[in-house]
Amino acid sequence: MRIVMIGAGYVGLFSGACLADFGNEVVCVEVDANKVASLRQGRVPIYEPGLSELVLTNQSARRLSFTTSLKAAGRGAQAIFITVGTPSLAEVGSADLQYVHDAAREIAEVVDDFTVVVIKSTVPIGAGDEVDRIIAERAPRGSFAVVSNPEFLREGAAIQDFKRPDRVVIGVEDDRGREVMREIYRPIERNGGPIVYTSRRSAEMIKYAANVFLAMKVTFINEIADLCERVGADVLDVSHGIGLDDRIGRRFLNPGPGFGGSCFPKDTLALTKLAADAKAPIRLVETLVDVNDKRKTAMAAKVVTACGGSVAGKRIAVLGLTYKPKTDDMRDAPSLVIVPELQAAGARIVAYDPEGVRTAKPLLPGIEFAENAYACLRGADAAVIVTEWDEFRALDLARVKAALATPTIIDLRNIYPIRAMRAHGFRYVCVGRGFGGEG
Numbered sequence: 142m143r144i145v146m147i148g149a150g151y152v153g154l155f156s157g158a159c160l161a162d163f164g165n166e167v168v169c170v171e172v173d174a175n176k177v178a179s180l181r182q183g184r185v186p187i188y189e190p191g192l193s194e195l196v197l198t199n200q201s202a203r204r205l206s207f208t209t210s211l212k213a214a215g216r217g218a219q220a221i222f223i224t225v226g227t228p229s230l231a232e233v234g235s236a237d238l239q240y241v242h243d244a245a246r247e248i249a250e251v252v253d254d255f256t257v258v259v260i261k262s263t264v265p266i267g268a269g270d271e272v273d274r275i276i277a278e279r280a281p282r283g284s285f286a287v288v289s290n291p292e293f294l295r296e297g298a299a300i301q302d303f304k305r306p307d308r309v310v311i312g313v314e315d316d317r318g319r320e321v322m323r324e325i326y327r328p329i330e331r332n333g334g335p336i337v338y339t340s341r342r343s344a345e346m347i348k349y350a351a352n353v354f355l356a357m358k359v360t361f362i363n364e365i366a367d368l369c370e371r372v373g374a375d376v377l378d379v380s381h382g383i384g385l386d387d388r389i390g391r392r393f394l395n396p397g398p399g400f401g402g403s404c405f406p407k408d409t410l411a412l413t414k415l416a417a418d419a420k421a422p423i424r425l426v427e428t429l430v431d432v433n434d435k436r437k438t439a440m441a442a443k444v445v446t447a448c449g450g451s452v453a454g455k456r457i458a459v460l461g462l463t464y465k466p467k468t469d470d471m472r473d474a475p476s477l478v479i480v481p482e483l484q485a486a487g488a489r490i491v492a493y494d495p496e497g498v499r500t501a502k503p504l505l506p507g508i509e510f511a512e513n514a515y516a517c518l519r520g521a522d523a524a525v526i527v528t529e530w531d532e533f534r535a536l537d538l539a540r541v542k543a544a545l546a547t548p549t550i551i552d553l554r555n556i557y558p559i560r561a562m563r564a565h566g567f568r569y570v571c572v573g574r575g576f577g578g579e580g
């Protein structure tokens with residue numbers, strides 16, 4: 142099958158590469174000419190485990206290619222996926238659909254034989270109708286069907302999520318469109334991946350509801366963690382104890398510095414706007430957006446408290462900057478609030494991140510970057526673990542202690558056992574584990 146992806150960002154690139162790996166001929170169309178140039182030379186601009194290899198293999202097999210022009214790529218394609226960004230509209234918070242609408246206008250110029258237009262970008266409910274209208278208006282003789290196929294990948298495990306997903310959701314109301322989608326996802330169906338067919342609007346809703354529910358779990362356990370610190374309980378035992386209940390589930394119950402990333406912050410916000418506009422406000426989600434925003438600032442305050450009430454003139458080592466491990470994605474990362482708050486309080490920041498330094502540098506001015514974790518810790522008055530990269534999980538604690546000027550560690554991801562930290566003579570402050578997070 143000949144498939145086009147519009148947008149070679151995170152979603153377009155990895156889903157394009159995975160669909161090529163299934164044997165399809167995939168062309169990724171991308172407006173950013175620099176991105177296309179580096180992809181053509183085999184340089185993948187984002188860090189995602191296994192992605193470079195997948196792109197290179199399929200490029201050399203001539204199943205995957207990159208271009209800036211939809212005109213040439215789009216003709217004769219059975220499916221054109223829209224995978225462009227849908228960021229928050231500044232000051233409003235709803236999803237900005239300008240890139241999706243641009244893509245729809247470009248598609249209208251190339252559809253003639255039956256083409257399935259697949260919206261993979263996360264879009265508000267009803268956006269598919271608008272894309273349908275834009276294309277129909279400009280290409281009245283074109284034959285096409287607009288389908289919703291939201292993406293549920295987790296950055297850091299994206300390839301596995303695409304090839305062995307919990308489910309694929311397809312919102313389609315056209316029989317020919319359904320057949321093309323079934324063909325595209327046949328390899329996944331054969332692997333036992335459940336495919337959910339529904340209406341276009343329901344598919345759009347499923348994506349928002351799923352993301353918001355997960356964001357709610359994270360926010361819930363963060364608030365329980367705060368309470369644990371007041372009443373002297375251990376949130377890790379609490380999340381284990383509740384997570385064993387099948388109805389609750391164990392995942393997304395790890396307390397931390399608040400959620401970030403390319404999806405949860407903008408999608409939670411977009412759903413609150415959408416719900417308010419539909420006169421069905423979801424107060425639970427409005428509250429979680431507010432709680433999560435405040436949490437990042439509260440984490441900076443936690444560091445200040447752990448440092449004796451002031452960080453002025455102190456050297457603070459920050460381990461991890463990306464919003465989660467195994468990605469170089471800095472979008473809405475908690476570090477983008479925590480680090481500037483500490484700088485504003487007078488701290489000098491030295492940071493290390495295994496993959497995120499290139500993306501973090503322009504976003505975090507005035508900080509020093511270290512080559513590795515131990516170099517980062519050297520001479521610091523305190524260390525803050527912001528992202529739980531695997532390489533921070535088993536640091537040589539004797540070396541850590543020797544490197545730090547003051548043995549204070551604020552672990553916002555709870556990756557170390559309290560007892561071991563005590564035994565090594567650290568002042569160890571974590572999240573939700575006993576009074577004040579001090580065990």
Ligand SMILES: NC(=O)c1ccc[n+]([C@@H]2O[C@H](COP(=O)([O-])OP(=O)(O)OC[C@H]3O[C@@H](n4cnc5c(N)ncnc54)[C@H](O)[C@@H]3O)[C@@H](O)[C@H]2O)c1
Pocket residue numbers: 147148149150151152153170171172173176224225226227240243244247261262263264292293294295296403404
């Ligand atoms: N990143 C994730 O983990 C994830 C997961 C699920 C869903 N999503 C959703 O998928 C969508 C894309 O997210 P992303 O993270 O891949 O975004 P991204 O910003 O990484 O990529 C979007 C790409 O589209 C390109 N683009 C924009 N307009 C274009 C056009 N007219 N023609 C060609 N290229 C164009 C941009 O230059 C950019 O490279 C969003 O709606 C997002 O919410 C993302």
